[in-house]
Amino acid sequence: MGIHNLSIIAHIDHGKSTLADRMLELCGAVEARDMRAQYLDSMDIERERGITIKLQSVRLEWKGHVINLIDTPGHVDFGYEVSRSLAACEGVILVVDAAQGIEAQTLANMYLALENDLDVVAVLNKIDLPAAEPDKYAEEIENILGIPAEDILQISAKTGQGVEALLDAIIELIPEPEGDPDAPLQALIFDSHFDSYRGVVSSVRVMEGTMTSRSKLRFMQANAVHEADEIGVRTPENEVVKELKAGEVGYLIAGIKDVRDARSGETITTATKGSEIALEGYREPQQMVFCGLYPVDGDDYENFRDALSKLRLDDGSFSYEPETSNALGFGFRCGFLGLLHMEIVRERLEREFDLNLIATSPSVEYHVTMNNGEDRVIDNPSVLPEQNDWSSISEPFMKASMITPSTYTGTLMELCQGRRGRMEKMEYLSPERVELVYSLPLSEVVIDFFDQLKSRTAGYASLDYEPMGYEKGDLVKVDILFNSEKVDAFSTIVHRDKAFEYGRKTTEKLKEIIPRQQFEVPIQAAIGGKIIARETVRAFRKDVTEKLYGGDVTRKNKLLKKQKEGKKKMKSIGRVEIPPDTFIRALRLDD
Numbered sequence: 001m002g003i004h005n006l007s008i009i010a011h012i013d014h015g016k017s018t019l020a021d022r023m024l025e026l027c028g029a030v031e032a033r034d035m036r037a038q039y040l041d042s043m044d045i046e047r048e049r050g051i052t053i054k055l056q057s058v059r060l061e062w063k064g065h066v067i068n069l070i071d072t073p074g075h076v077d078f079g080y081e082v083s084r085s086l087a088a089c090e091g092v093i094l095v096v097d098a099a100q101g102i103e104a105q106t107l108a109n110m111y112l113a114l115e116n117d118l119d120v121v122a123v124l125n126k127i128d129l130p131a132a133e134p135d136k137y138a139e140e141i142e143n144i145l146g147i148p149a150e151d152i153l154q155i156s157a158k159t160g161q162g163v164e165a166l167l168d169a170i171i172e173l174i175p176e177p178e179g180d181p182d183a184p185l186q187a188l189i190f191d192s193h194f195d196s197y198r199g200v201v202s203s204v205r206v207m208e209g210t211m212t213s214r215s216k217l218r219f220m221q222a223n224a225v226h227e228a229d230e231i232g233v234r235t236p237e238n239e240v241v242k243e244l245k246a247g248e249v250g251y252l253i254a255g256i257k258d259v260r261d262a263r264s265g266e267t268i269t270t271a272t273k274g275s276e277i278a279l280e281g282y283r284e285p286q287q288m289v290f291c292g293l294y295p296v297d298g299d300d301y302e303n304f305r306d307a308l309s310k311l312r313l314d315d316g317s318f319s320y321e322p323e324t325s326n327a328l329g330f331g332f333r334c335g336f337l338g339l340l341h342m343e344i345v346r347e348r349l350e351r352e353f354d355l356n357l358i359a360t361s362p363s364v365e366y367h368v369t370m371n372n373g374e375d376r377v378i379d380n381p382s383v384l385p386e387q388n389d390w391s392s393i394s395e396p397f398m399k400a401s402m403i404t405p406s407t408y409t410g411t412l413m414e415l416c417q418g419r420r421g422r423m424e425k426m427e428y429l430s431p432e433r434v435e436l437v438y439s440l441p442l443s444e445v446v447i448d449f450f451d452q453l454k455s456r457t458a459g460y461a462s463l464d465y466e467p468m469g470y471e472k473g474d475l476v477k478v479d480i481l482f483n484s485e486k487v488d489a490f491s492t493i494v495h496r497d498k499a500f501e502y503g504r505k506t507t508e509k510l511k512e513i514i515p516r517q518q519f520e521v522p523i524q525a526a527i528g529g530k531i532i533a534r535e536t537v538r539a540f541r542k543d544v545t546e547k548l549y550g551g552d553v554t555r556k557n558k559l560l561k562k563q564k565e566g567k568k569k570m571k572s573i574g575r576v577e578i579p580p581d582t583f584i585r586a587l588r589l590d591d
Contacts, residue, residue: 003247004174005205006121007070007085009113010095011103011462015125019095019157020058020071026163027060027067029235057191057203057249058236062167068205068249070190077338079466080285083112084190084264087281088205088249091119091174093166094145098124098132098154101140102429104401104464110145119174122147123166128156140430179246184275185209185217187244189252189266192259194314198230200256204268205249207279212243216271217254220278222261225271226254259316285317287335288396288467289342289446290379292323292360292489293349294331300355301330307353308332311345318345323380327489328358333380339446360489362446367394367470382488384477387528393493394470396442399424402453404461406434411456419444420495439468443493478503478532480510481524503533511535 008016024030060067070089072082086092092113096102113120122141124134138149153169155162191203204211211217213231218224230253232240244250256262265282269275295304308320319335336342342362349355368376368384369392378384400421404412406428416423416438425437440449445465453461478499480490490510494502503525510523514537525533 002065002171002176003068004065004091004170005068005070005089005177005247005249006091006093006170006174007072007082007089008093008095009072009082009086009106009109010125011097011100011105011109014095014097014100014103014106015157016071016095019093019123019125019155019163020056020069022157022160022163023060023067023069023167024058024236026160026167027062029058029060056236057234059233059249060235063171065171067167067170070249077336077341079108079112080283080337081191081264082109083116084188084281086112086116086118087265087279088188088190089116089118090177091121091170093170094120094122094147095125095157096123096137096141098127098134098137099129101137101433102144102403103462104403104435105462107144107401107403107435108464108466120147121166121169121173122152124152124154125157127154128159128161140433144429177247179206179208181210181245183208183246184273185211185269186275186277186279187211187252187268188279189262189268190264192262192264192316194259195253198253200254200259200262202252202254202256202262202266203249204244204252206244206246208246208275209270210243210245211252211268213241217252217268218271218274219262220267220269221263221282222266224261226256229253229255258313260312263316285337286467287317287319287365288338288442289336289362289364291334291336291342291362292325292328292331292380293320293334293346294325294328294358294360296356296358298329303353304332304349304355304357307349307355308334311348311352315345317341325360325382325489327487328360335379339450361492363493364396364442364446366475366493369393378493381477381493382491384491384493387476392472393475394472395475395493397439397468397471398442398445398465399468400438400440400445400463400465402436402438402461402463403429404434404436404457406432408457408461409434409436412436412453412461415449415452415456416440419449440465441471441473441495442467476527478506479526480506481522481526482514483521484524499527500532507533507535511537 008019010016057068057070060069070085072085094110096106124137126132127134134154138152141147141152142149153162153166155166157163186208187204187206189202189204192200195201211228211231213228215228217226217228219226230240231244231250232238233250238251241250267278267282295301312318317337318341320332322330323333324330336345339362346357346359350357363379363381365377365379368378368390370376370385370390402412413436419440421438421440423436423438427435429435450463453463474496475493476496476499477491477493479486481487490506492502507523507525514521514523516537516539520539521537523535523537524531
């Protein structure tokens with residue numbers, strides 16, 4: 001029985017999960033009465049948003065052959081998971097929307113497949129749409145990727161048209177895996193998730209040797225030994241087997257309690273007479289975006305801490321540590337793989353653990369060189385030392401690839417240059433579509449870059465990005481002060497050229513939100529000791545001359561002077577009482 005291991009790769013919303021549904025149906029893996037849309041997507045958020053967050057694998061049988069199919073995430077935040085999935089395969093199905101053509105992440109995932117030396121079966125999906133132009137985009141794929149147009153299959157994952165021919169093509173074009181079942185065991189973990197009853201369930205691909213149930217296994221990167229409690233294959237229900245041989249894909253349960261002990265990229269071998277060589281490509285997850293998360297109700301802090309520790313069991317790629325804000329109380333500083341990952345984690349915390357959370361503005365990690373030569377890593381603007389104490393500061397840069405209809409080229413270039421971008425490449429993929437490549441500071445991308453990109457191009461442009469390293473910049477910390485007191489929740493690090501604009505907009509916005517006090521409240525934006533913007537929340541006014549009737553004007557002036565002195569004294573000793581929901585409204589405006 002031949003084995004074929006493959007992944008489906010595509011841009012977001014090009015039909016990966018729908019195609020997986022049709023393949024499950026045709027191969028008889030799921031009864032028709034049990035079928036549902038996005039069958040392999042296990043989370044409600046995935047179905048609601050129509051995106052894949054956690055990759056899923058399934059074993060199918062077609063005409064006497066076994067097809068191990070991995071449905072991968074399409075979003076750039078989960079690019080490392082995609083790369084590990086591809087390392088577990090011999091081939092990929094490249095899905096392109098017949099109404100949209102090649103998008104930024106199509107290219108990024110295709111290059112990943114080529115780096116892994118995988119065979120590619122190209123597919124144009126959604127040919128049933130009225131707007132579909134399969135012949136046009138088949139030619140575009142041939143010009144850009146070099147795949148002959150006549151070899152590109154045309155299918156509709158929604159109706160099932162052409163999917164049988166695709167299954168036949170998989171058997172014909174994707175080679176069977178190589179590997180010696182008698183060699184020392186080498187198995188790759190390409191995904192893990194936490195089951196509250198069984199512990200960590202890992203998806204594995206056996207590269208060399210044979211993995212047997214009840215054997216002692218060594219996890220090479222974690223340097224730990226665990227016993228294989230259960231091994232099996234997903235059909236898509238878990239089906240227990242006694243062994244997995246070289247070339248096979250399945251799952252492993254070994255009584256592990258934390259996903260971080262069985263990360264993607266981990267190499268498994270036997271505890272005795274095992275392999276001494278780990279598989280290539282393992283790396284720790286790298287958090288790129290940071291923000292503070294705080295419970296709206298301070299009494300929820302303990303529940304919030306428990307929720308984070310439980311979610312961390314299932315998603316080991318985000319980090320958290322306690323922090324305190326004088327405005328928002330007790331919370332946690334969290335690190336995420338990207339903006340979508342941040343949204344997903346926050347939504348899961350609120351939904352699965354019944355919490356109401358407020359997030360501070362997202363920031364990135366800066367490298368600061370102190371005057372004494374010491375290097376510091378700062379991910380929270382409020383802890384950046386005073387400007388006199390450090391000599392330079394470096395920020396992360398991204399290489400952003402955007403594919404857009406050529407009519408929107410000018411507005412996209414304007415957007416990128418306004419975000420301190422440098423053009424690296426501009427290439428016409430066809431007369432109607434152009435690829436722009438810019439190097440951009442990550443801090444300019446994390447706020448609203450993607451929203452701006454979509455709104456300026458009527459939703460047609462696509463974005464993919466990858467890290468480029470750090471560059472020194474003329475960066476400053478802007479603090480927001482209420483009545484001369486700093487509020488750490490609003491501190492941010494920005495480029496000096498944008499500091500005045502940020503200060504002005506923030507103070508204007510806060511003036512509308514901050515409730516009036518008995519005394520005047522100045523709201524100031526400052527760089528160090530220099531005030532760069534100011535707005536004033538006017539005090540409540542009481543008409544102290546109301547009881548006067550007739551008499552000399554000096555009586556009126558005397559009362560007004562007395563009121564003025566009282567307000568001045570109150571301002572000097574009074575504290576600005578700002579309800580927590582004020583900060584929530586202000587920070588959610590940033591969202």
